[in-house]
Amino acid sequence: MNKNNIDIIIVGGGLGGLLSSVLLSEISGLQVVLLEAGNDYEDRRLLKADTRHTLEGIGGAGTLGGGKLCGRPSSSKLWSKTCRSLGQYADFLSFLDLPHSAIETLKNRNYSQLHLGRLQHKQYGSYLLNEGQMMQFVLNMRERAILAGVDLKPNSRVDEIKRNNTNYEVLVNNDWISAKKVIFATGRSGSLSLKKLLGDFPIRFNEQSPDLGIRITTPKYSTDAFIENGDDVKYKLNTKHHSVRTFCVCTGGSVTPVSFENSTYFDGHFGSTLTDSVNLGVMSREAGLVGTNAALQYCQLLSKNGLPQIPLSDLHAYINLLKKRSNMTPFNAVFDSLIYFVDELHNRGALKLNNSDSKVFFPAIDRYWPRVTTDEYFESSCSGLYVIGDAAGIARGFLQAMWSGWCASASIMQQIKGIQMQKNAAFHHNKENFAIAP
Numbered sequence: 001m002n003k004n005n006i007d008i009i010i011v012g013g014g015l016g017g018l019l020s021s022v023l024l025s026e027i028s029g030l031q032v033v034l035l036e037a038g039n040d041y042e043d044r045r046l047l048k049a050d051t052r053h054t055l056e057g058i059g060g061a062g063t064l065g066g067g068k069l070c071g072r073p074s075s076s077k078l079w080s081k082t083c084r085s086l087g088q089y090a091d092f093l094s095f096l097d098l099p100h101s102a103i104e105t106l107k108n109r110n111y112s113q114l115h116l117g118r119l120q121h122k123q124y125g126s127y128l129l130n131e132g133q134m135m136q137f138v139l140n141m142r143e144r145a146i147l148a149g150v151d152l153k154p155n156s157r158v159d160e161i162k163r164n165n166t167n168y169e170v171l172v173n174n175d176w177i178s179a180k181k182v183i184f185a186t187g188r189s190g191s192l193s194l195k196k197l198l199g200d201f202p203i204r205f206n207e208q209s210p211d212l213g214i215r216i217t218t219p220k221y222s223t224d225a226f227i228e229n230g231d232d233v234k235y236k237l238n239t240k241h242h243s244v245r246t247f248c249v250c251t252g253g254s255v256t257p258v259s260f261e262n263s264t265y266f267d268g269h270f271g272s273t274l275t276d277s278v279n280l281g282v283m284s285r286e287a288g289l290v291g292t293n294a295a296l297q298y299c300q301l302l303s304k305n306g307l308p309q310i311p312l313s314d315l316h317a318y319i320n321l322l323k324k325r326s327n328m329t330p331f332n333a334v335f336d337s338l339i340y341f342v343d344e345l346h347n348r349g350a351l352k353l354n355n356s357d358s359k360v361f362f363p364a365i366d367r368y369w370p371r372v373t374t375d376e377y378f379e380s381s382c383s384g385l386y387v388i389g390d391a392a393g394i395a396r397g398f399l400q401a402m403w404s405g406w407c408a409s410a411s412i413m414q415q416i417k418g419i420q421m422q423k424n425a426a427f428h429h430n431k432e433n434f435a436i437a438p
């Protein structure tokens with residue numbers, strides 16, 4: 001690495017960081033260094049049984065299995081923040097090494113919404129990559145980055161950052177390297193350390209209420225609602241007393257343990273083939289519980305106090321037992337809303353509770369990382385310092401992380417090289433095209 005010649009440092013080699021590195025180096029020839037704390041992709045796959053590798057390493061979180069690419073508007077906040085034209089979105093999709101059918105599916109704004117009593121049922125267009133396809137997708141992107149001249153450095157954790165006149169300097173493996181621009185793409189695994197790393201900079205971190213809940217695996221015959229393989233189906237419920245806001249559903253797939261600061265939580269995952277089971281994340285957000293530490297406490301207490309897995313038919317009894325434990329009191333409202341929500345699903349025929357083949361996994365968490373204040377190009381209040389992907393607290397999916405990287409990189413290329421990322425005039429339109437479903 002020629003340390004005097006770096007234009008951009010990218011911290012984090014997940015999909016957001018990788019995509020940014022490819023875009024910046026392939027199109028503008030800028031000198032990019034990508035620093036990744038974890039292993040290279042092949043090494044991660046060899047160590048797959050160790051759940052620490054689920055979140056860290058080249059390819060980033062969740063890419064050791066398959067995954068669902070969720071198109072617009074599954075994160076309406078992200079799309080309305082960026083407000084790029086449809087032309088840029090189409091160019092972005094075409095830039096990814098995806099099958100034509102995937103691009104067409106993701107380009108179309110498939111969305112439907114139904115009200116079932118108190119429940120809101122939402123269905124978004126999405127595209128499923130199985131484990132082999134995801135592996136190929138990551139390897140292709142890695143290969144493109146290297147061919148374009150990106151200095152890709154696994155096992156390189158950034159421990160410190162400081163500003164030196166117009167440059168930023170980062171400390172990695174006892175060496176300082178500097179560049180005018182730094183993109184942080186440190187994902188959810190870096191959420192605790194990012195706040196410390198950027199502690200001396202005037203950057204605002206807004207803690208969010210995390211999603212706290214459970215994962216349910218259930219055979220397809222036990223649910224009428226989630227049988228469309230690959231579709232992104234969500235239920236939502238808001239009442240005066242219960243704030244079960246999201247119900248993220250993976251049709252097909254199995255449950256995956258993920259390491260989180262000396263404890264474990266469960267997430268969904270797709271293997272090489274679609275399974276006959278449906279994997280559901282049932283999550284609740286309570287306004288009184290805030291920040292990564294609330295999520296951490298929920299995980300640690302449940303790991304210490306409870307069973308990781310129970311039959312779904314025992315859910316009521318088990319939650320009543322948990323509620324009697326004094327250290328669980330802060331989470332009683334979460335438990336109440338989960339039970340209420342699961343019962344509503346049962347009443348609506350969306351989920352049969354008395355099924356001996358259905359299992360509940362404790363705990364499940366999501367969106368536990370803070371939101372960083374950035375502009376529409378993901379540039380923070382410190383000029384030249386960007387935060388993208390899950391680390392920015394607004395994206396929480398593969399496609400969204402890459403899109404935020406695209407937006408940041410397009411802006412950087414325009415600033416440094418005057419390159420305008422607006423090739424696809426046929427799709428070019430104005431902000432109205434990005435009107436978002438509620």
Ligand SMILES: Cc1cc2nc3c(=O)[nH]c(=O)nc-3n(C[C@H](O)[C@H](O)[C@H](O)COP(=O)(O)OP(=O)(O)OC[C@H]3O[C@@H](n4cnc5c(N)ncnc54)[C@H](O)[C@@H]3O)c2cc1C
Nearest residue numbers: 012014016037057060061062068158187190389390397398
């Ligand atoms: C099991 C599982 C299944 C999932 N399934 C889906 C799905 O089906 N569909 C979907 O859209 N999303 C899914 N997700 C979410 C998805 O993984 C993330 O939204 C996405 O990977 C975020 O990408 P990112 O680039 O922002 O961050 P990440 O992929 O988290 O990458 C961040 C990288 O930064 C590195 N890093 C952190 N700190 C430092 C540091 N200080 N120095 C250097 N490197 C650092 C980390 O090691 C990591 O590799 C899943 C997640 C999990 C865990």
